[in-house]
Amino acid sequence: SDGTLVPAVVVGTGYGAAVSALRLGEAGISTLMLEMGQLWNQPGPDGNIFCGTLAPDKRSSWFKTRTEAPLGSFLWLDLANRDIEPYAGVLDRVNFDQMSVYVGRGVGGGSLVNGGMAVTPRRSYFEEVLPQVDADEMYSTYFPRANSGLRVKNVDEAWFEQTEWYQYARVGREQARNAGLSTTFVPNVYDWDYMRREADGSVPKSALAAEVIYGNNHGKVSLDKSYLADALGTGKVAIETLHQVKTIRQRNDGTYLLTVEQKDAQGGLLATKEISCRHLFLGAGSLGSTELLLRARETGTLADLSPEIGGGWGPNGNIMTARANHMWNPTGSNQSSIPALGIDDWDNPDNPVFAEIAPMPAGLETWVSLYLAIAKNPERGTFVYDAAKDRADLRWTREQNAPAVAAAKSLFDRINKANSTIYRYDLFGSQIKAFADDFCYHPLGGCVLGKATDNYGRVTGYKNLYVTDGSLIPGSIGVNPFVTITALAERNVERIIKEDVTGS
Numbered sequence: 001s002d003g004t005l006v007p008a009v010v011v012g013t014g015y016g017a018a019v020s021a022l023r024l025g026e027a028g029i030s031t032l033m034l035e036m037g038q039l040w041n042q043p044g045p046d047g048n049i050f051c052g053t054l055a056p057d058k059r060s061s062w063f064k065t066r067t068e069a070p071l072g073s074f075l076w077l078d079l080a081n082r083d084i085e086p087y088a089g090v091l092d093r094v095n096f097d098q099m100s101v102y103v104g105r106g107v108g109g110g111s112l113v114n115g116g117m118a119v120t121p122r123r124s125y126f127e128e129v130l131p132q133v134d135a136d137e138m139y140s141t142y143f144p145r146a147n148s149g150l151r152v153k154n155v156d157e158a159w160f161e162q163t164e165w166y167q168y169a170r171v172g173r174e175q176a177r178n179a180g181l182s183t184t185f186v187p188n189v190y191d192w193d194y195m196r197r198e199a200d201g202s203v204p205k206s207a208l209a210a211e212v213i214y215g216n217n218h219g220k221v222s223l224d225k226s227y228l229a230d231a232l233g234t235g236k237v238a239i240e241t242l243h244q245v246k247t248i249r250q251r252n253d254g255t256y257l258l259t260v261e262q263k264d265a266q267g268g269l270l271a272t273k274e275i276s277c278r279h280l281f282l283g284a285g286s287l288g289s290t291e292l293l294l295r296a297r298e299t300g301t302l303a304d305l306s307p308e309i310g311g312g313w314g315p316n317g318n319i320m321t322a323r324a325n326h327m328w329n330p331t332g333s334n335q336s337s338i339p340a341l342g343i344d345d346w347d348n349p350d351n352p353v354f355a356e357i358a359p360m361p362a363g364l365e366t367w368v369s370l371y372l373a374i375a376k377n378p379e380r381g382t383f384v385y386d387a388a389k390d391r392a393d394l395r396w397t398r399e400q401n402a403p404a405v406a407a408a409k410s411l412f413d414r415i416n417k418a419n420s421t422i423y424r425y426d427l428f429g430s431q432i433k434a435f436a437d438d439f440c441y442h443p444l445g446g447c448v449l450g451k452a453t454d455n456y457g458r459v460t461g462y463k464n465l466y467v468t469d470g471s472l473i474p475g476s477i478g479v480n481p482f483v484t485i486t487a488l489a490e491r492n493v494e495r496i497i498k499e500d501v502t503g504s
């Protein structure tokens with residue numbers, strides 16, 4: 001068959017996708033969302049929806065035989081990973097030759113597995129990265145709209161200052177101060193009031209039970225509880241799960257025809273469907289949307305796509321590192337998995353870095369201070385279509401991360417010097433390694449705004465085809481990216497609905 005025609009299809013259910021679906025639904029447009037992952041709302045045999053971080057099971061990972069945790073080792077021993085059954089779990093690690101990318105799989109995309117840190121970028125850097133976007137409009141309208149739609153909140157500072165759960169952050173702040181560096185509180189979508197009740201012992205623990213990368217059973221306002229709940233509330237939006245879009249073609253009447261594979265949670269193929277639509281919004285993330293368009297261009301189903309598709313990719317300068325503290329400076333055996341402070345050295349002209357003070361919630365004292373540094377790295381990677389594997393391959397070398405490592409090293413050398421401390425070399429795999437430079441959490445780019453698309457995400461060469469997610473941002477934004485992805489999607493979809501959808 002030629003498939004049923006729906007007015008709008010949104011691929012994926014992450015930030016860009018969720019914003020698009022909500023605003024389409026509010027405009028009265030029937031919208032179908034197609035998500036390759038599962039809806040995470042049913043408890044497993046242990047009574048929890050998600051598995052824990054320290055003893056993960058198959059729910060943790062997207063079709064792996066062993067978990068691939070970012071902090072897999074302690075004293076070079078792989079203590080955190082477990083053999084598991086391949087399953088449609090919530091966290092994926094997509095391994096390319098010299099870079100691995102963590103992404104969320106399920107209704108809510110990355111919001112299911114991320115740290116919830118909701119940071120609005122420095123205006124001056126936003127203007128540098130996306131000069132063609134009206135920053136006045138972004139900072140007066142779309143960033144506030146995104147923060148409110150995402151339910152972003154600030155920690156109660158009085159509670160933060162006295163709780164044992166943030167001792168690690170206070171220690172990190174003191175050590176940064178000793179080096180003349182200042183810190184800033186990081187807003188979050190985690191419900192801080194719920195966290196306080198976790199600390200009181202009056203509700204089940206989630207952030208205070210080390211939950212985050214394999215999902216939070218409580219407390220976190222992921223997209224399924226914010227934008228997507230609102231989208232479903234319009235009565236115009238439906239979500240199909242375990243539906244992966246494989247190919248996109250355009251028919252003579254201008255509508256799009258998608259081939260979609262429906263699977264079961266064990267990976268068995270249930271059906272191959274054809275679904276057609278008038279307006280197609282790609283919100284499959286930097287990896288997903290870029291791969292769909294590359295495949296379409298290279299196999300000729302959308303042959304007029306721009307040569308810019310695949311370009312401008314970067315890991316947002318992500319580098320993890322850790323320091324060893326002195327015996328008299330413990331970071332605490334109780335650590336909230338939700339970071340609350342960042343070291344803000346972005347105005348340093350030589351090595352701008354924003355570094356979150358991250359937890360290492362091992363349940364015992366480790367004397368470790370862990371950080372996720374976000375550096376400014378001008379290097380960019382490119383996706384190319386690998387026909388034999390039918391997938392997008394990332395051209396990015398380890399050396400391209402050297403500027404980010406150098407910037408992080410310059411910051412943490414200062415902190416080590418001021419505190420007479422040293423790096424930990426045992427946490428990032430079996431080698432002796434102080435800087436994790438081979439994985440990232442913040443993939444950005446691949447379909448860059450104003451290059452592969454127009455200034456609003458309309459894909460160059462095709463009508464009624466849009467990119468709405470992190471692939472629009474050219475490789476770097478200087479802070480954790482989901483607030484920017486959300487705000488940009490709000491800006492773009494408002495224009496698109498007005499000019500292309502309700503008008504046509």
Ligand code: FDA
Nearest residue numbers: 012014015016036109110114115117245285288470480482
């Ligand atoms: P996103 O990746 O969220 O969603 C894409 C969706 O599309 C996924 O659900 C995927 O399964 C689906 N999909 C892909 N291909 C498909 C196909 N062909 N068919 C159907 N569905 C398909 N950011 C931040 O701001 N603060 C933070 O604290 C963190 N922390 C963090 C921790 C970890 C562990 C990770 C992995 C990531 C973060 N991030 C973060 C990054 C943040 O989560 C990320 O930038 C956003 O989720 C990206 O949003 P997008 O809308 O681009 O896609």
